[in-house]
Amino acid sequence: MSIWWTCPLCNQSLSIDGANANAAAGGSSESVSKQGNRLSCMNNHSFDIAKQGYVNLLPVQNKGSKNPGDSKDMVRARTDFLTEGHYLPLAETLSDVIKQLISTDKNLNSGLDIGAGEGYFSNSIVQTNTVLKDHWYLLDISKEAIKSAAKKFVRAHSAVASVFSIPLKQQSVDFVVQAFAPASVDEVNKVLKDSGYWLQVFPGMTHLKELRAAIYPKAIEHEPWPVPNGYKEVQLIPVNFTMHLTTAAARANLLSMTPMVWKCSEQSRLDWQNQGCENVQADFLIRVCQRDS
Ligand SMILES: C[S@@+](CC[C@H](N)C(=O)[O-])C[C@H]1O[C@@H](n2cnc3c(N)ncnc32)[C@H](O)[C@@H]1O
Ligand SMILES: [Zn+2]
Numbered sequence: 626m627s628i629w630w631t632c633p634l635c636n637q638s639l640s641i642d643g644a645n646a647n648a649a650a651g652g653s654s655e656s657v658s659k660q661g662n663r664l665s666c667m668n669n670h671s672f673d674i675a676k677q678g679y680v681n682l683l684p685v686q687n688k689g690s691k692n693p694g695d696s697k698d699m700v701r702a703r704t705d706f707l708t709e710g711h712y713l714p715l716a717e718t719l720s721d722v723i724k725q726l727i728s729t730d731k732n733l734n735s736g737l738d739i740g741a742g743e744g745y746f747s748n749s750i751v752q753t754n755t756v757l758k759d760h761w762y763l764l765d766i767s768k769e770a771i772k773s774a775a776k777k778f779v780r781a782h783s784a785v786a787s788v789f790s791i792p793l794k795q796q797s798v799d800f801v802v803q804a805f806a807p808a809s810v811d812e813v814n815k816v817l818k819d820s821g822y823w824l825q826v827f828p829g830m831t832h833l834k835e836l837r838a839a840i841y842p843k844a845i846e847h848e849p850w851p852v853p854n855g856y857k858e859v860q861l862i863p864v865n866f867t868m869h870l871t872t873a874a875a876r877a878n879l880l881s882m883t884p885m886v887w888k889c890s891e892q893s894r895l896d897w898q899n900q901g902c903e904n905v906q907a908d909f910l911i912r913v914c915q916r917d918s
Contacts, residue, residue: 628781629762629794632666633682638794639664641781642671664781679775679783682792683766694767700743702881704773707745709875711868715909716746718864719826720753722911723800726822727754733799735760737816739788740806742767744774746826750802751778757800762793765806791816800824810853814916822859822913825850829863829908836879836905839897840889849910856914864909876901 630639641661664680665671672680683693695703706712727733734756738747741763751761763778764786765771775783786792788803791812801808801817804826813823828847852858870876877898880886886894 628664629760629797630664630680630682630781630784631792631794632668632670633684633687633786633790633792634670635666635668636792637666637668639666639672641674674781675772675775677772677775678778678780679771679785680781681768681785682764683785683787687787687790692768694765695742695770696767697769699881700767700769700773702878703745704743706875706878706882707743711870711875711879712745712907714866715826715864715907715911716749717753718862719746719802719804719824719911720749722824722860722862722913723750723754723757726800726913727756733822735762735798736800736802737762737764737791737793737798738802738804739764739791739808739813740803741765741774741783742770742804742806744777744783746802746804747774748777760798762798764788764791764793788812802826808853810855813853814855817916819916822915823853823856825853825910825912825914827910827912829865829910831865831906832908833879833883834906834908835902836883836885836897839901840880840885840893850912852912853914855917857917858912859915860911860913862911862913864907864911866907868905868907869903870901870905871903873898879905 642663642665663671663673674680741747744763747763751757763774763783766787768785771783771785789809793816796818799821801813801823827850830846832847
């Protein structure tokens with residue numbers, strides 16, 4: 626199986642070490658892809674595949690800090706929260722939106738999740754749409770997040786990398802998924818096929834209004850994300866439901882998943898965790914975009 630990542634140092638294609646030699650010797654490239662332990666380019670830059678199955682394609686000079694992106698604690702809080710199923714209706718709707726798009730065009734079989742976190746939405750998408758399995762890629766700048774994501778996906782398809790410098794073959798994917806993560810239009814343009822879809826997932830106006838009311842004296846409503854320049858919106862799907870956060874741990878995890886955790890006092894954090902509202906509004910928008918022709 627070929628790899629679509631490119632070298633972050635020279636932009637050349639990467640391949641799994643040994644795959645070519647084995648194919649030449651008559652072996653299957655897939656069996657070797659399980660054995661090879663690094664990706665390398667024709668200029669001899671090489672990147673180890675970690676035992677969890679991810680590859681680090683973030684050059685030191687692009688790191689910005691020692692451990693960029695979500696920390697281990699944030700990743701753990703989000704994993705626990707998502708595993709309890711609180712965002713399941715969103716994952717199912719997103720996966721079904723992609724299923725409908727695939728049903729109208731059988732050639733759609735590849736995608737990239739940018740700022741994928743621990744791959745919760747990607748996992749649901751690929752489980753629902755198994756045709757995507759072999760060509761589904763994930764990246765996140767947080768090593769902790771990608772470490773956790775990598776186990777669920779094809780080996781070496783998860784990478785530590787930045788959305789602002791995406792090391793993937795040009796015009797290679799049919800879908801780009803951007804869920805609650807930053808993005809660069811130029812970088813998405815680079816990797817998305819002309820006919821491809823950019824799916825954005827972002828909070829609606831009333832998302833977590835109970836939590837915001839508890840943490841901010843004056844709750845601020847979320848603004849909708851702008852449609853990316855050069856794209857048209859082909860669908861905008863609201864997803865609303867009430868989450869039942871009956872334990873202090875669930876409420877604490879939710880707070881830890883949001884930037885509010887950095888702004889709130891210790892007292893309001895404890896009040897929310899121990900006596901916060903059990904019924905919390907989830908309000909999301911899924912926007913399907915296509916490039917303007
Ligand atoms: C709110 S989380 C969303 C994670 C995942 N999409 C989800 O919805 O479960 C935002 C993610 O974006 C990642 N991130 C932030 N800046 C990034 C960048 N420049 N490049 C790649 N990922 C980035 C963070 O590490 C974090 O995992
Ligand atoms: Zn290189």
